[in-house]
Each structure stands twice: as structure tokens, then as C-alpha cells.
Amino acid sequence: MAAIGAFYLLVHKHEEYGKVFVRIGVLAGVVASILMVFPTGDGQGKNIAFNQPPTLAAMEGLFESKEGAPLVLIGQPDMEKKRLDNPLQVPRMLSFLTYYRWGAEVKGLDAFPEKDRPTNIPLLYYSYHIMVGLGTMFIALLLAATYFLWKKKLYITRPILWMLMLAFPFPYIANTAGWMTAELGRQPWLVYALMRTPDGTSTMVSAGNTLFTLLGFGGMYFLVGVLFLFLVAKTVNQGPVAALKDH
Numbered sequence: 001m002a003a004i005g006a007f008y009l010l011v012h013k014h015e016e017y018g019k020v021f022v023r024i025g026v027l028a029g030v031v032a033s034i035l036m037v038f039p040t041g042d043g044q045g046k047n048i049a050f051n052q053p054p055t056l057a058a059m060e061g062l063f064e065s066k067e068g069a070p071l072v073l074i075g076q077p078d079m080e081k082k083r084l085d086n087p088l089q090v091p092r093m094l095s096f097l098t099y100y101r102w103g104a105e106v107k108g109l110d111a112f113p114e115k116d117r118p119t120n121i122p123l124l125y126y127s128y129h130i131m132v133g134l135g136t137m138f139i140a141l142l143l144a145a146t147y148f149l150w151k152k153k154l155y156i157t158r159p160i161l162w163m164l165m166l167a168f169p170f171p172y173i174a175n176t177a178g179w180m181t182a183e184l185g186r187q188p189w190l191v192y193a194l195m196r197t198p199d200g201t202s203t204m205v206s207a208g209n210t211l212f213t214l215l216g217f218g219g220m221y222f223l224v225g226v227l228f229l230f231l232v233a234k235t236v237n238q239g240p241v242a243a244l245k246d247h
Contacts, residue, residue, distance in 0.1 A: 001025035003168035004236055006161040017240045019155055026149055030142040036135055049098045054112045055185040058121045059128040060094060062108040069094040069106035077122045124184040131177040134170050
């Protein structure tokens with residue numbers, strides 16, 4: 001909503017509607033983004049730390065157990081050398097966020113047998129950091145937009161409007177990265193600590209049937225996605241007045 005409103009304000013079309021869209025979108029977005037961090041994100045992080053500690057270690061790229069574990073902002077997992085390359089870290093922050101104690105020990109991947117660790121640690125690590133990075137960007141952008149809205153300057157501050165408009169695909173990307181984090185993070189378990197993923201395969205369904213179903217769903221979602229983009233572009237181009245007349 002904020003992105004469409006920003007687009008209307010930037011091109012000077014349907015500006016009264018654009019102001020309403022931007023105002024509602026920014027206010028709803030800043031509240032939702034803050035709630036995403038606390039209590040929902042904080043609670044989910046603690047749930048993973050206590051119930052799936054190997055997943056937390058993989059998400060954070062923590063190869064060795066540490067007291068006062070740092071929070072990694074960026075870095076590249078090196079699975080051969082069991083380390084992060086070029087890390088940018090906040091000292092002791094992971095321990096504090098997880099246990100509310102700066103010196104608390106956080107279990108690393110070395111504390112768990114390799115067979116109990118997530119099977120694709122680099123992809124899990126990157127998916128998690130994309131999700132968190134975009135979430136942090138949403139909070140910063142929406143707080144800035146809220147400040148300019150409070151100052152009654154948002155509708156004429158083009159850099160913020162441009163950022164709001166260009167950010168429209170990022171929630172979809174963050175949502176997909178979050179889904180990947182959940183699915184990659186639960187590996188190698190189908191039911192955590194009870195049933196492994198290979199044990200859940202069906203002896204009645206062939207690999208060919210599975211591939212056919214996968215391709216079918218992929219094709220269907222591709223068509224739905226293209227149709228969605230076409231209809232959104234058409235509706236935005238027509239404007240809210242035309243949409244109201246159609247109804």
C-alpha cells in the first residue's frame with residue numbers, strides 16, 4: 001500500500017489517494033515491523049535456542065561453542081575450514097539476545113554430531129540473514145518515513161518516497177527467505193528428534209510421480225505469479241477512481 005501511494009505521489013497522479021495509501025501503509029508497517037522484532041521474533045529465536053540448538057548455531061554461523069558469543073552481521077561460511085570468512089560481528093550480542101546474559105554460552109555446531117546438524121548450512125545461513133537483513137531495513141525505512149510523516153514532510157520528501165516504492169518486492173523476498181529458513185532449519189528431521197526426513201519417504205510414490213507433481217505445482221505458481229503481476233500493474237495504472245467505478 002505504501003509503495004503504490006508513493007508511486008502516485010512521485011508521478012503526481014491520484015495524489016489524494018496516494019497520501020492516504022502512504023499514511024496507512026507506513027503506520028501499519030512500522031507497528032508490524034516492531035512487533036516482528038519483539039515479541040514475536042524474540043520469542044521465536046528463544047524457542048529455537050532451547051528446542052533446536054543445532055539450527056540456531058547453523059543460522060548464526062557459529063561453528064564453535066562460545067561464552068559471550070558474537071552476533072554475526074555478515075560473513076561467508078567456509079564448510080571445509082569450519083569457520084566464517086570476513087565476518088562483521090557485534091561482540092557478545094548473540095549471548096545477550098538468546099539468554100539475556102552477556103557471558104552466556106551458546107552452543108556451536110561442534111557441540112552436536114554431524115548427523116544431527118542441518119544438511120545445508122550455507123543456504124540456511126544466507127536465507128536467515130537475508131530475512132533478518134530485510135526486516136532490519138524495513139524498520140529503519142518505516143521509522144524514517146514515520147518521522148517525516150510526523151513532521152508533515154513525507155509527501156514531498158522524494159528520496160523516502162522512492163525508497164518506499166522500490167521496497168515493494170522485499171516483503172515477498174523476506175517471506176520466502178523465512179520459509180526457507182524454517183524448512184532448511186528443521187533438517188535432518190521430519191518430526192524433530194523423532195523421525196528423520198529419509199524415514200518419511202513413501203514406498204508407494206515413485207520419483208517420477210514426485211517430479212511430475214513438483215513441475216506441475218511450479219508451473220501453476222508461475223502462471224499465478226505472472227497473472228498477479230499483470231493484474232496489479234493494470235489496477236495501479238488505472239488508479240483507485242477507475243477501480244471504484246468498476247465496482
